[in-house]
Amino acid sequence: MNIFMKWFHRLGSPPWFYNISGKLIPWFAVTTILTLVVGMYGGLILAPADYQQGDSFRIIYVHVPAAWMSLFIYIVMAVAGAISLVWRMKMADVMLISSASVGASFTFIALVTGSLWGKPMWGTYWTWDARLTSELLLLFLYFGIIALYNAVEDRQTASRAVAVLTLVGVVNIPIIHYSVEWWNTLHQGTTVARMDGPAMDSSMLWPLLTMAVCFKLYYIWVLLVKARAELLSREINNGWVRELVGGKANG
Incomplete structure (x- = not known):
């Protein structure tokens, strides 16, 4: 427990996180690049065509992981x-707003x-399924969070609002x-996370899970790239940022 709390407090330190x-x-x-190559090769080349949908089902290797990520990122936020x-952890604010545009992108995809x-x-x-x-x-919601954050000038107030x-x-x-369980929808039900096991052949499933990873x-x-940029913009007047910029300039 002490180790967890120590790590938790370290994560809340902007200089430590930046480093x-x-x-x-x-x-x-x-x-990311390696798993992308493996996943796309498995999904587009190795996986057999679906017996009903043919090759059109291969869009699943982008659609389903993107849909999963749209929910996962919002939960993280x-x-x-x-x-x-x-x-009142500053890094939590940074992680929230830095995740918003990525989550919106996955949702759009x-x-x-x-x-x-x-x-x-x-x-x-399109159907209003x-x-x-x-x-x-x-x-x-993603767009609203981004718009609200940019609409409020004071960063602390904006962070609380979002x-x-x-x-x-x-x-x-x-x-x-x-x-899909609560209403009668056109969208198909769960095919992977099922109590009786995935309703997909393993040759189709492993590329899907690889793309999810x-x-x-x-x-x-x-997120790390965006969080570092957001952190620098917030901490620009703090000593550790001046030291960082000064060190780079001298180097």
Whole structure:
């Protein structure tokens, strides 16, 4: 427990985070590229065509991981928002706002690829299906968080406002997840996380899981980059940033 608390407090230190994140970024960049190559090769080349959908099903290797990430990132933001409101941790604010644009991007990709997949399956690019509508609402929540943060000049006030908005919007996450069970929708049900096992052949499943790992690694990679930039903009007048800039200038 003491080790966890020590790590927790270290993570809340802007200089420590900036230093350690700079060392981690190259590793996440390399592993993202490697898993992308493996996942796409497995999904586009090795996986057999679906017996009903043919090759059109291969969009699943982008659509499903993107949809998973749209929910995962929002949950991360909600946790960061709660930490920010309870413990007033500056790094939690940074993580929340730095995640928002990445989450919005994944949500947009999920909606676009879902529409492209829906055309051959449903005969239309869009329908006001419960899953699609709640996912679209999630995109608007991401946009609202970004807009609210940029609309308030004082960073501390802006951080509190977006933390509250994020926590209010988290109610949409279970709605998205369980929408296919609660309502009669066109969207297919869960095929991977099932009590009786995945409803996919292993030759199709492993590339999907590899792409899911790839998208998570990409999120961490981009998050660290964006968080470092956000941190510098917030801490520009603090001594450790002046020392950092001064050291680079002398070097």
